[in-house]
Structure formats: structure tokens, C-alpha cells
Amino acid sequence: MEKNNKNVIIQSVILVASFILIAVSTSYAFFTANFETTGDSGVSATAADLKVKFTDGALINATNMIPGDVATKSFTVQNTGSQAIKFKIVVKNVVNGFKRPQDLKVEIKEGDSVIKTGESFPTAAGPISDLITIAVGETKSYEITITYVNDPDNNQNEDMEKNVSAQVFIEAAA
Numbered sequence: 001m002e003k004n005n006k007n008v009i010i011q012s013v014i015l016v017a018s019f020i021l022i023a024v025s026t027s028y029a030f031f032t033a034n035f036e037t038t039g040d041s042g043v044s045a046t047a048a049d050l051k052v053k054f055t056d057g058a059l060i061n062a063t064n065m066i067p068g069d070v071a072t073k074s075f076t077v078q079n080t081g082s083q084a085i086k087f088k089i090v091v092k093n094v095v096n097g098f099k100r101p102q103d104l105k106v107e108i109k110e111g112d113s114v115i116k117t118g119e120s121f122p123t124a125a126g127p128i129s130d131l132i133t134i135a136v137g138e139t140k141s142y143e144i145t146i147t148y149v150n151d152p153d154n155n156q157n158e159d160m161e162k163n164v165s166a167q168v169f170i171e172a173a174a
Helices: 002-034
Strands: 035-038 050-054 059-065 070-079 085-096 104-110 113-120 132-134 139-148 162-172
Touching: 050 162, 059 139, 070 132, 070 162
Parallel strands: 035 050
Antiparallel strands: 050 070, 059 070, 059 162, 070 139, 085 132, 085 162, 104 113, 104 139
């Protein structure tokens, strides 16, 4: 009888684990049906059909920065849906310990056109672009550049050789 109880318990555990696996797989399939990503990407949106491709992952990272150093991140966004989509480029998991964060400037290019420039790179998660619209079937290329600006009028020693990093995400507008 004790052996039968063990078998019932084992079968119950297997059955519950199977249901959980099916539920997780179904949820994952729902989200991947709307978003296709390549690389270590960050996509966050709902009810939008966006394909985001990072050539070398979603992390923008610069180590041991000195004035004049530059870090870049390139990616494409494609609208595979049936209507235009509005989105923002955001950063999360930001590491920016600069005492003078105003010395880190961000520039965003869409193709060859600069769409955002002159703003300081954030010290916390949030948007780094204005609202961007992408038409049906359109693919747009983006490049984010972080520059440690050389400011000879101010002492930048305390920030020399510091690191900055963030994960890039796309968030569709509601």
C-alpha cells in the first residue's frame, strides 16, 4: 500500500509539472508571436508586431572611460504588423556612477539622421528617445552613441576610468 501511495504522489507531481510546462510554453509562444528578436535583445511592448535585431546584444557598455571615449550600439526595428506603431528607445539596468553625468552625452541616429543629441546619458532607467513612428513593413536602423565629453574647463579626474552600461529596450506606446 505504501508503494501505491508513492506511485500516486510521483504521478501527481509529474502531472502538475507537465501542466506548468504547458502553461509556460503557451505564455512564451504568445509573447514571441508578437516579437521576434535576434541577439541579447530587449523588447518590451504589448499588442505590437516589432522585430528588433541587435548585431551584438542589447547591452551598451564602456569600461575605463576617459574624456573622448565613445560607446555605440546599433540595431534595427522592423514593423511586421498591419498598422503603424509608435515606440520609444529606453534603457534599463543602467550603471552610471559618474559624479558629473553631464559629461556623458547621448546621440541617437535613425539611418544617417540625428534624431536626438546633446542630452546627458541617464543615471537611471527611462526613455532616451522621443516617440518614434514606424510604418507597416518598414525597417529602420538606429545607432546610439555615448560620448565622454572632454571639458578642459572642469576637473574630470574623479570620473576618469569609470564604467557606464545599460540594456537597450524598445517600448511600444499604448
